[in-house]
Amino acid sequence: MRHLLFLLFVTITSIAASQVASIPFEKEGLVYIPVKVPGEETPLQFVFDTGASTAVMDKAVATRLGITADTKQYASGASGSQEYEIAVNRTLEIGDLNFDNLHLVLVDLQELSNRSGTSIDGIIGADVINRFVTQFDFAEKQLHLYKNVKDIANTNGYTPHKVDLSGPIPMVTMDCIFKDGTRLSGDFLFDSGANLSILFNTPYANKHQLTTKFDKTIEITSRGLTATSTSTKGMLQGVSLLGNDFSNLPVSIAQTEYGVSAQEGFAGILGADIINRFDMILDYKEDLLYLKPNHHYLEAFDVPLVGFTLKKVDQKIVIGDVIKDTEAAQKGIAQGDELLSINGVSESTLKAYREVLKQEGTTIVVRLKKTSGEEVVMKLTLQPLI
CATH class of the missing domain: 2.30.42.10 (PDZ domain)
Structure with a gap:
């Protein structure tokens, strides 16, 4: 999902400013919401992803629904330059809202579905959340869309943080503490569609020689939207994120020469294993991220126990x-x-x-x-x- 960051132009969705919606979701590692194509009664299952800059639909699903590509575009992805098929000016229904003029990137998501164990028909992200004040409530399993923060009836327990919401993907600053006592600060993409805790970008990892700071490591293969990549995984002593501290968590170091994880200028990606421990409110107009620990906050991080x-x-x-x-x-x-x-x-x-x-x-x-x-x-x- 993160491999389409910064790659494709997104047409702004046309939505009446007065509309507000509540959208149910399910959490199975990632957050899944029901999405409909006009004329179809059965909803599709899309990942709701703060790290996606454009809407994505599985190629097989698109073929079944008669949705075909109108154009193609080359972009630099995880495995180098690649041609993407795009269905332009399409409409998706989410809750009671119609999102018009969407460009749907058609990608084979079968391998992602296989690895998650859950059918993934598509991905929705910035197309929705940068047009609204968006609230994630994990107790209710509801995604609430508002015009303004003041429209939210109860914000008790939420702490506002000034963060970088100027681009399609939120950016947050976080400190990482290694077992040798090293403490490093960096900017991380806030990517709820990344099924991990932290992924360090290759240039950042090389600059700080991160692979030498772990007692023990393994190599893990993972599948993104368009390619399989290898990363090194080790245990981090702790992280400090906007006043919230976590300890003993497995993190990954990218081993790639292409795509977002090979870029300089930021440290890496903050993923769902940490993000989903908070109820949150994203206010793009004010560059504010509100966080409130939820019932997942104190859960131990999953450490790989089998090969x-x-x-x-x-x-x-x-x-x-x-x-x-x-x-x-x-x-x-x-x-x-x-x-x-x-x-x-x-x-x-x-x-x-x-x-x-x-x-x-x-x-x-x-x-x-x-x-x-x-x-x-x-x-x-x-x-x-x-």
Whole structure:
């Protein structure tokens, strides 16, 4: 999602100034909202993303709905220069509002859906939030749109912070504390569509030699909108964000020469693992971000305990990436193996399996179906990899 930052021109949405809406959302790592295409009764599921500068629709969904590209545009993305297909001047319905004159970038989102375990039909971001005062309420699971902050009935507990909202993507300043005592400050893109805590940009990481500041690291492969990238993951002692302190969190260092994560001028990306710990209000007119800790605030950060990732493909749970030099790799677990059960229990969702894989210090029994068709059973111990 972050790889389209700064890349594409966004036509300002035409919305009557008097309109206000409340939009329900679901949180499964990221925030999902229902979006409709005019003439279609069944809503689509879009990620609501503060880090997206333009609207995106899955190519397969667009084809099914008869939406075709009107133009193409080259832009520099995660894997270098790439041609994007764009359907121009389209309308999407969100809540009771019609968003006209949207340019929809048509991208294959299937791999993102597989890795999240949730169908992703598209992405909505700056097209909505920079036209309103936007409030995220995680207790109610509602996204509220207002004309002015004063229209919000209750702002008790919210603390306003002056931040940079001049561009399509919010920018915030944050301090990072490393285990060797180093404390570094930097500006980070406020990207709720990034399913991580912090990602340091390659130039910033190289300048400060960040890979030398971790006791233990692993390499993780992740999938963005258009490409797969590799990053180094380690444990950070703490961060201080606008008066809020968090400790013991896994962070990533980009290893890329292209795209947003290769740019200089800012430290990196602040993602959903931290952002979603707050109810928040974004006021683009006044460059104000209001934060209020919510019920996720004190949750421990998830530390990788097993040497593989999971994804859902054609209703099957399969192994995504295998981290080298881990117990899983040594015992022969491979990309594409189907996960049949853990501790004798078969699950149908990634979320259910991922909850089991959070139980640090336990030994699990994994049953797999290899790509050859052979079924194997093995024991793995869940222990921190970083």
